Amino acid sequence: MITGKNIIGNSLSAKGSKSYKTFNPIKNEENPQEFWEASSEEIDRAVELASSAFEEYRNASGKDKAEFLRAITKEISALGDDLVQMYCMESGLPQGRAEGERGRTINQLLAFADLVEEGSWVEASIDTAIPDRTPLPKSDIRKMNIPLGPVVVFGSSNFPFAFSTAGGDTASALAAGCPVIVKAHPMHSGTSEMVASAIIKAANKAGMPEGVFSNLNSSGIEVGQLLVSHPKIKAVGFTGSIKGGRALFDLAAKREEPIPVFAEMGSINPVVILPSALKEKSDEWATQYAGSINLGVGQFCTNPGLILGIESNELSDFTQKLGSQLTSLDQGSMLHPNIHSSYQKGSDQISDQDEVLVVAENDGDSKPNFADQKLVSVKGSSFLKNKNLHREIFGPFSMIVQCKDESELLDIIKNLEGQLTGTVLGSDKEVKDYSSIIDALQNRVGRIIFNGVPTGVEVCPSMMHGGPYPASSDSRYTAVGTHAIARWVRPFAYQDWPNESLPPELQDGNPLGIERLVNGKASRK
């Protein structure tokens, strides 16, 4: 079913000399298939194909792109259980998760298909001419978003479907009119090859130019570096560690022509638990947060890794409850032995520090690659002083910070790094009473949640998944939701252009019937 080769346009290719294998963390053994790393020649070929595909694909209509995206969903579905089994074999994640994530991935593709078929996403804006204006006549100016060019997408470790080969970055870039080259994640290259073959089938059925999509294998950093440095690549999507994302950002910034890197990186997702929540809903939140911390074996970027409260008996009670709830949940396999050992090392480093108290942890007597849940607690003053306590521990780990008072809580929030999310648990009245805390939290995050958990990122137009650095490399863009398409486009203006040669989005008659800004007023006319 899989070949281990790179998929470059319509061809399979294995010209490199290095190979690697993926790993089954449940069986604790390598999977059999060998994957061939892309050579520099293969990288060049993929980029050249993408670049020439762009000349045609950038002018594809919304309808044609929608057809392509929908065809991808059909080909992914057609892979059936084989794909689910490959996913599980390469990630250790359970079948239910694989099926759920496949559904999410398909829904994302369909959402972008609907978006570009409808067409208003281009943000068309028209200012008509005023030939008799004095002292100077006014020209006719019309603007819309156009695609940037070939995009490189780095598959993530923790979402083999939804943030990898045909995931949100790829779906939004293809929707925008950008060809995509995926650098498959080395932990699930077989899953990537299967999904990539589905995309290629769909591209051919939908009549898309060769090179609109390619999938390259790599177990190290060289392939990614060559891709990001290639002059014909115009933007990059990445989901992963701060170290990895920052390295790509730096590389892209140093190019002769710098290009944007949309890296969605680490986050500890602070949760502020206010007195009323501790008094009235302590049990409920302990149960919900235990589940949220352990969801996906804690391998979500919105995992709540930091819970901030003000010292009280109620906070101590909550801490104990959360600890026992968390450690009573089933343990799960992490994605890879390397991720498991990083988790163990990171969580040990935190709890080894003198000022950190371990509230609860599993006994470590688990299967290979299975993670022990852990909850620790620390005083606000210690947390403020020790920046090592601020970093993300990727796994089912969380830390409760016991703040002396509201002012210390405020200080802590002001000193946090940028975060994807911030959560407030409390009453409507407390949202007003603690407005300075909430203002400060808003300044550090991309999304703020009231009385909920940060895990579970809804795919909808209003979603913001991104935040101040280092949560993401560019807080001005979301990686989830239909607005993620904005990452791959630039506005382009036509001045006094002949109407019949304008793209339909900007023509006088509004043949597509899209929402436009006409002389400053929203209109579908």
Added chain:
Amino acid sequence: MITGKNIIGNSLSAKGSKSYKTFNPIKNEENPQEFWEASSEEIDRAVELASSAFEEYRNASGKDKAEFLRAITKEISALGDDLVQMYCMESGLPQGRAEGERGRTINQLLAFADLVEEGSWVEASIDTAIPDRTPLPKSDIRKMNIPLGPVVVFGSSNFPFAFSTAGGDTASALAAGCPVIVKAHPMHSGTSEMVASAIIKAANKAGMPEGVFSNLNSSGIEVGQLLVSHPKIKAVGFTGSIKGGRALFDLAAKREEPIPVFAEMGSINPVVILPSALKEKSDEWATQYAGSINLGVGQFCTNPGLILGIESNELSDFTQKLGSQLTSLDQGSMLHPNIHSSYQKGSDQISDQDEVLVVAENDGDSKPNFADQKLVSVKGSSFLKNKNLHREIFGPFSMIVQCKDESELLDIIKNLEGQLTGTVLGSDKEVKDYSSIIDALQNRVGRIIFNGVPTGVEVCPSMMHGGPYPASSDSRYTAVGTHAIARWVRPFAYQDWPNESLPPELQDGNPLGIERLVNGKASRK
């Protein structure tokens, strides 16, 4: 009237040890006032004030910000002729230009006042909850744009009003809710001080927090470097050279927290003149282009520095006509002796090359700092080979490239660096006949113009002033027009937030009556 001091919040300050003077290029002598460069302590003070002002200013209502922006226009107008005289004394530009640019600056401020008072610019998007959705309930998610934080604006040399102290960058950043620190351009620091004092007066009258605006002097690069490196600065606006813009971009990218730099840099603004234009409108275009090349003594970023045509007798005739028209126009003073000598040096370097033919130039027998217009001509093959011919000569200079055929013209366009604008002169039919040329041009520019000149950038919602690197550091944003506000904001999402604690833009009743996306549909309800 002016003091030469830095304006830091409400205080005048001159704690530095270095000073400099501006220059009157018409009189060819230094102006009397001494300006005190900001010290590192003064820079810190300005940033700290901006940062604490942000805590309040970011929550200012659209109405309050509009009042502030309108108050600025009143205070600028109140400076009357004194301001115009200062402008002329520091730039050598004529009074008419000063008055026109002041009008443009005021109109920009008023346009942003209207924009934020109306309020729809925040791109509010609401997805309401579906509590009974299966398998999981859907949360209520609401998103809008919020300001990034304190912004540094570098005054430009060539627009002492419209792209300097109270220019487009400042107006859009203040409108977005970001405090602004201006680094005054050393060539017109007196103009900057006067305008800055108007902004401070307006801030106080409108009840804005101290630190919402500061104006710092500097004749070197250190002040700018310290500002861009300061951790509390969150974005940068710049208009100037590629070298200067890239240096700031690199500095900002290297920060622990990288920040966006919106640098509007060089451009040669290619013009493609097609056969019908040469046959039917040769005289008209020669006149219009002579005026456009010489407009503002060629010191506009949209100056047409490159005219591309296919070899023919008609192109030769046009070349001669344009040359004689251009050199028959009045010469003007450039902004500064340094700019004048750069122009002379750059234009000499081009015409000294063997393959370059000088079509027409003034005789050089002009007043000090006055620029000689020059038109040169070169073969397409030479232009393709010699990248030195691709760079911008800032001044009343242009180059005609005689291409062998359509294919060479296409090659040249594909090999151009990114540009602010591209222009096509021809017939409606030619726009279709030369579609591959126009497609290629679109890929290199931010705005494409039909049968016009690139100079004269309309301030309107549909304007795009920016383009692929190095025309600007970020092709995804415009520096002119109301959409320039998008540079200073990030989207922010509220999940299940209590309605009465949401900003009015996102509240259920839509109290501001703004355009919003509600469950994916545009609505003012």
